[in-house]
Amino acid sequence: MPCPVTARSYCGLMTTSGVAIEAVGLQRTFGDKVAVADVDLSVASGEIYGFLGPNGAGKSTCVRMLATLLAPTGGQASVMGFDVATQAADVRLRIGLALQEAALDDKQTGRELLALQGRLYGLTKEEITRRIAQVTSFIDLGQAFDDRLGTYSGGMKRRVDLAAALMHNPQVLFLDEPTTGLDPISRTKVWEEVRYLNEELGMTVFLTTQYLEEADQLADRVGIINHGVVVAEGTPEALKREIGNDVIIARVKNPERAAEALRAVPGVSSVDIGGSDITVGSANGAALISPVAVALAEANVQVELLSLRVPTLDDVFVSVTGERIADAAQSTENGTN
Amino acid sequence: MTAVSPDVSTDRGAAVTARPGGFFRDVLSVAGRAVRALPREPEAIIPALLIPVFFFFVNTGSLTDLAESSGAITDFKAFQLPVSIVFAVTGISRAAALVTDIQGGYFDRLLVTPIKRPALLLGLMVADFVLVILLGSVVTVMGLLLGIRFETGILGIIAFLVIGALWGLAFAGFSYAIALKTGNPAAVNSAFLLFFPFAFISSTFLPVEQLSGWMQSAARVNPVTYLFEGLRALILEGWVWSSIGKALLAIAIMGFVSFSLAFAALKGRVAQR
Numbered sequence: 001m002p003c004p005v006t007a008r009s010y011c012g013l014m015t016t017s018g019v020a021i022e023a024v025g026l027q028r029t030f031g032d033k034v035a036v037a038d039v040d041l042s043v044a045s046g047e048i049y050g051f052l053g054p055n056g057a058g059k060s061t062c063v064r065m066l067a068t069l070l071a072p073t074g075g076q077a078s079v080m081g082f083d084v085a086t087q088a089a090d091v092r093l094r095i096g097l098a099l100q101e102a103a104l105d106d107k108q109t110g111r112e113l114l115a116l117q118g119r120l121y122g123l124t125k126e127e128i129t130r131r132i133a134q135v136t137s138f139i140d141l142g143q144a145f146d147d148r149l150g151t152y153s154g155g156m157k158r159r160v161d162l163a164a165a166l167m168h169n170p171q172v173l174f175l176d177e178p179t180t181g182l183d184p185i186s187r188t189k190v191w192e193e194v195r196y197l198n199e200e201l202g203m204t205v206f207l208t209t210q211y212l213e214e215a216d217q218l219a220d221r222v223g224i225i226n227h228g229v230v231v232a233e234g235t236p237e238a239l240k241r242e243i244g245n246d247v248i249i250a251r252v253k254n255p256e257r258a259a260e261a262l263r264a265v266p267g268v269s270s271v272d273i274g275g276s277d278i279t280v281g282s283a284n285g286a287a288l289i290s291p292v293a294v295a296l297a298e299a300n301v302q303v304e305l306l307s308l309r310v311p312t313l314d315d316v317f318v319s320v321t322g323e324r325i326a327d328a329a330q331s332t333e334n335g336t337n
Numbered sequence: 338m339t340a341v342s343p344d345v346s347t348d349r350g351a352a353v354t355a356r357p358g359g360f361f362r363d364v365l366s367v368a369g370r371a372v373r374a375l376p377r378e379p380e381a382i383i384p385a386l387l388i389p390v391f392f393f394f395v396n397t398g399s400l401t402d403l404a405e406s407s408g409a410i411t412d413f414k415a416f417q418l419p420v421s422i423v424f425a426v427t428g429i430s431r432a433a434a435l436v437t438d439i440q441g442g443y444f445d446r447l448l449v450t451p452i453k454r455p456a457l458l459l460g461l462m463v464a465d466f467v468l469v470i471l472l473g474s475v476v477t478v479m480g481l482l483l484g485i486r487f488e489t490g491i492l493g494i495i496a497f498l499v500i501g502a503l504w505g506l507a508f509a510g511f512s513y514a515i516a517l518k519t520g521n522p523a524a525v526n527s528a529f530l531l532f533f534p535f536a537f538i539s540s541t542f543l544p545v546e547q548l549s550g551w552m553q554s555a556a557r558v559n560p561v562t563y564l565f566e567g568l569r570a571l572i573l574e575g576w577v578w579s580s581i582g583k584a585l586l587a588i589a590i591m592g593f594v595s596f597s598l599a600f601a602a603l604k605g606r607v608a609q610r
Contacts, residue, residue: 067449071609085609089451093355097449103442107374107434119366120450122356131353148377164446168355 018045020080020172020204021066027074028061028228035061037228038075043206043221045171048198050219051208052313054321058228059208060100063176066206067097079172093121096165100176102157106150110141110160113149114167121168131167138196139163140189155186162193173197175207179214191218212313222313224320232320236313243311243319244269246285248292250278251305261299265291274318276304281311357451367452367460371431372467381433382468389425389476393417400542409547412573418480419568420541422497423561425476426469426505428532431461432512432525439520439606454607458513458599462506469505473498488575496581497571503588504564508535510595517602535561560587 023041027034036058043049051059064070066077068088076083082090104113111132118128136145139159144152149160158178165173175194179187195218197203209215215222216236224232224239232239252258255273262271262280267288270281282288285308296303358366375382401413410416438444447457477498487493512528519525538552539545539561548556556562567584570577 068609069445069448088609089357092449092451093357095449097446099442099445101442103446105370105374105438105441105443107377108370112370112373116366116370117450120358120363120447120452122358122362122451123353127353161446169352170355 019043020045020047021049021077021206023062023066023075023077025075026062026065026072026077028058028065028070029073034228036065036072039225039228039230041077041223041230043204045204046198046202048194048205048207048218048220050215050222051206051225052210052212052215052219052222052317053208053225054210057225059210059225060176061228062225063097063174063206063208067095067174068092093168094170095172095174096168096170097174098158098161098165098176098178100180102154102161104149104157104161104164107148109148110145110152110163113160114164117164117167123168128167131169135163135166138200139166139193155182155189158182158186158190159193162190166197170203172204172206175205177208177210179209179211187214194218212317216313224317226321232316239313239316240311243279243315244281244285245283245310246281246288246308247311247315248280248282248285248289249305249307249309250280250292250296250303251276252278252296253302253304257299258296258301261295261301262292265295267291270319272315272318279315279318281315355451357453360453360456363453363456364460364463367456368463369460371434371461371464374431374434375464375468378434382472385425385429385472386475389421389472390479392424393421393476393479396420396542404543407547409544412485414480414483415485415572416569418476418485418572419497419501419565420536421476421480422473422501422568423504423564424536425472426501427508427536428512428529429469429472429505430465430509430512432509432516432528433522435461435513435516436520436522436525439516440522444606448607454603455600457607458517458603461513462509465506465509466502469502470498473501473505485572487572489571493571493576497568500564500568500571500581500584500588503585503592507588507592507595508532510592510599514595514598514602517599517606520606535559540565560591563587 019042021041021043023039026036026039026041028036039058039062051062053059061070065072066079066084068084068091071085076085078084079091080094082094084091108116114132114135115128118131123131139162141159141163142156144156149157152160162175162178178194179190182190191214194205194207198205207218219236221234222236222239223230250258250262253276255276255278259271259273259278262268262278265288267282267284268280269283270279272279280288280292289306289308293303293306396417397414404410404413404416435444438447477494487497489496511531512525515528516525538555539559540548540556545553545556545562563583564587567581570580574580
């Protein structure tokens with residue numbers, strides 16, 4: 001649903017209805033190299049959507065297209081109802097972008113950078129002062145706000161970058177790998193701030209990440225992208241449930257023989273080998289753990305470790321980008337058609 | 338005594354709405370940032386001042402007696418001052434900073450804003466103009482302190498500065514063109530090489546009539562030769578409009594070429610390629 005201009009300041013607060021980001025057959029090639037092959041997206045207003053994938057999967061290229069920095073070579077995309085290629089100016093007024101490497105200017109202070117950002121979005125002097133106060137109330141910029149950015153730590157730069165993306169109160173916030181290279185404490189802090197923006201201010205967030213935990217923790221919905229194609233999409237819970245309710249991890253000396261034995265155990269829904277670890281998916285892991293142990297003993301396999309846990313997005317990722325990638329790609333296709 | 342107006346500082350209802358900033362405000366915003374950066378980069382400004390001062394003293398120190406005794410030049414110091422201001426302002430630009438922005442991603446951050454694209458370059462040029470006027474002033478004051486007098490008086494001094502600054506700006510267009518085209522700091526540094534033929538295949542040390550053979554022919558097509566003539570007229574002769582006009586025309590031609598290249602490069606850079 002396109003956002004009516006007269007009501008645009010309220011659109012950011014919508015949490016239940018409306019499509020914030022839409023892409024159909026989005027494609028981008030650089031010469032012969034296909035960065036984004038075919039991406040369909042539909043992100044609702046108020047949603048946190050996580051794009052999960054390894055380096056070079058096409059995540060950043062997608063974000064750059066959605067943020068009007070790069071024109072698609074095929075397909076279409078719109079943000080808040082405006083086409084990213086033909087109505088870029090309208091898109092720009094409604095989005096904020098924090099790039100992978102905090103894109104700042106070492107010679108300016110944090111305050112100067114935010115003020116300049118405000119001016120470029122047409123804010124008055126009074127609005128800029130007020131907005132800096134608001135933004136710094138939920139993005140912790142600490143004591144160094146009036147120091148030059150060149151002196152900031154990596155985590156601080158990331159937060160200034162985030163604050164800069166928020167100066168004009170955007171409806172949709174794009175975060176390209178917001179925590180790559182950050183220490184765990186800074187990472188948690190960025191997560192808290194992103195959650196606040198989404199929950200308290202109703203901001204739609206589109207983030208890319210290569211951290212499974214980040215997608216799991218933050219995103220309402222996750223799209224797994226590999227080689228420029230979305231290979232799986234859903235809520236983290238739904239994606240994990242595809243693996244099974246529980247997984248049993250068995251670390252063994254000879255995984256091939258063990259896997260063969262385990263596939264014969266009734267109640268086992270999937271068996272994946274990753275190095276010396278075997279991941280056994282099942283609907284009820286607790287009931288299955290003793291048959292698994294017995295099967296391993298009967299197969300004469302030496303077990304180094306046997307544990308039961310709930311599946312993670314890591315397990316999903318292995319399953320969709322590993323041996324069974326063709327199946328996963330097929331199921332995504334069915335899902336989107 | 339009743340407080341009726343709510344505190345708007347944290348009021349969600351008073352949320353701001355993004356809108357285009359407007360062309361002039363965009364230019365001023367970009368210029369403001371660039372001007373702020375100037376005193377924070379003394380490492381870039383100090384060499385720009387040392388080079389013209391160095392050449393002034395070396396040139397006048399070695400050639401004054403020879404030039405003046407030949408009868409071709411009556412006051413070699415005054416003859417050299419235009420060379421100093423041209424050396425001071427040529428090659429001054431924010432092109433290196435622009436490349437840093439491009440490489441670091443800050444340029445992308447600016448492109449995501451609704452900024453009017455030409456303001457990205459014009460704003461930097463405003464800052465360049467401020468700096469070249471400052472550098473030119475230092476050189477001019479040095480000349481005045483050394484006893485050089487302007488035939489055209491105080492207005493002539495201002496004209497001298499403005500013409501020098503306009504030349505600096507016209508030349509900066511090439512640096513911006515290279516910066517925007519390549520996004521490569523080494524390429525921008527090499528723009529300095531352009532300076533040598535312009536600055537030395539000219540009436541830098543002697544009047545153009547005194548130059549020999551190919552050098553004289555080459556100097557006659559070098560815009561800097563006409564620039565020197567106009568600037569020298571302001572000091573040594575007075576308001577000789579034919580010379581001053583040619584200097585302005587030379588700057589206009591250079592500026593037209595360099596700005597065309599620079600804005601074409603900007604257009605390529607900001608396209609959603």
